[in-house]
Amino acid sequence: MTLRHLTIFTTVYKTLNMTSAAKKLYMTQPSVSQAIKELENFYEKKLFERLSQKLYITEAGHCLYEYANKILALYEESITKLQSENIVEKIRVGGNYTMGITMLGDITDAFYIDHPKIEISVIINKTSFIKELLRNNELDLALVEESCAVYDTDMIQRPFYQDHVVAVVSPYHKLAGADTVFLSDLANERFLTREKGVGAREMFESIMVSNGYPFAPTWESISATSLINECKKNVGIAILPYEAVKEQLAHDELVELHIKDVNLSRNLVIMFHKSKCITANIQSFIDTCLYYTTKNTASKALLRA
Secondary structure, three states: OOHHHHHHHHHHHHHOOHHHHHHHHOOOHHHHHHHHHHHHHHHOOOOEEEEOOEEEEOHHHHHHHHHHHHHHHHHHHHHHHHHOOOOOOEEEEEEOHHHHHOOHHHHHHHHHHHOOOOEEEEEEOOHHHHHHHHHOOOOOEEEEEOOOOHHHOOEEEEEEEEEEEEEEEOOOOOOOOOOOEOHHHHOOOOEEEEOOOOHHHHHHHHHHHHOOOOOOOOEEEOOHHHHHHHHHOOOOEEEEEHHHHHHHHHOOOOEEEOEOOOOOEEEEEEEEEOOOOOOHHHHHHHHHHHHHHHHHHHHHHHHHO
16 A cells, blocks of 8 residues: 555546546556455455446545545645755864763764754764664764674774873873883773773773783773872873873873883774665764865874974
8 A cells, every 4th residue: 555546546536537636647548446355455345336337435445535634635745845945064173081981072062064954963982882872763873982892793894093092190190201112011000091992092002901011990980080189199001191291291181101112093983874874964974084084083193294
């Protein structure tokens, strides 16, 4: 049963004549008769009585007409509504904590310049939680760290920025003056990290464990600020994204440890479900992300030059 069936039915209902209905609909009379027959088979009810070459509406026919009118009216209303300029699209964006404290606000501001009527809602949380929101269609896209996990094959990932995780200490820490340190030097140290499921912590923990070293954080917090403050007090080694501590490093409040033969670089990606319908406005937001980070990277290169 389709909208076309209901349109044919309501026309026959009003004309009480298959031939007249066919003319109004620019169809053949047998096609109209076939559509009515299909409807009757679908509902398992007679919609019209055929007596002496005349059509009479049955009680089932009267009942269906009420519903058909409402359905067709709603269909027409949906076309008018969705094609009007009054409808406001809302883009739901997720981000990990690194994005939340760095560039996501600037990206949304840049997007609003060209799309002032589009609403953007933002959720900042750990990456594992953000991915579940994507799977449940509670977010349209997210800016998070790249995932190589086999269970994330349902996600599309477009790299747009390179970030790196750092191990930082107080200037008074015993390792602060070392040119380089080895993973073995960190084996018995106290670590300050975010909670499980946060990308930076998961990345560093994986490196430690895969190299045979234990990893049991002394201080675990949902707040990067809390970890930074404790690190300044020389409580231990904080594992955080560079973007979260770059100001403290620039002002010599913290010192980055350079770990021998350990690559802590990672790609930040635009992530969305592979079945997600990417509207023109969502694509524009993705383009804004790519443009913003390209411009930002170029500016940093000029400053270094």
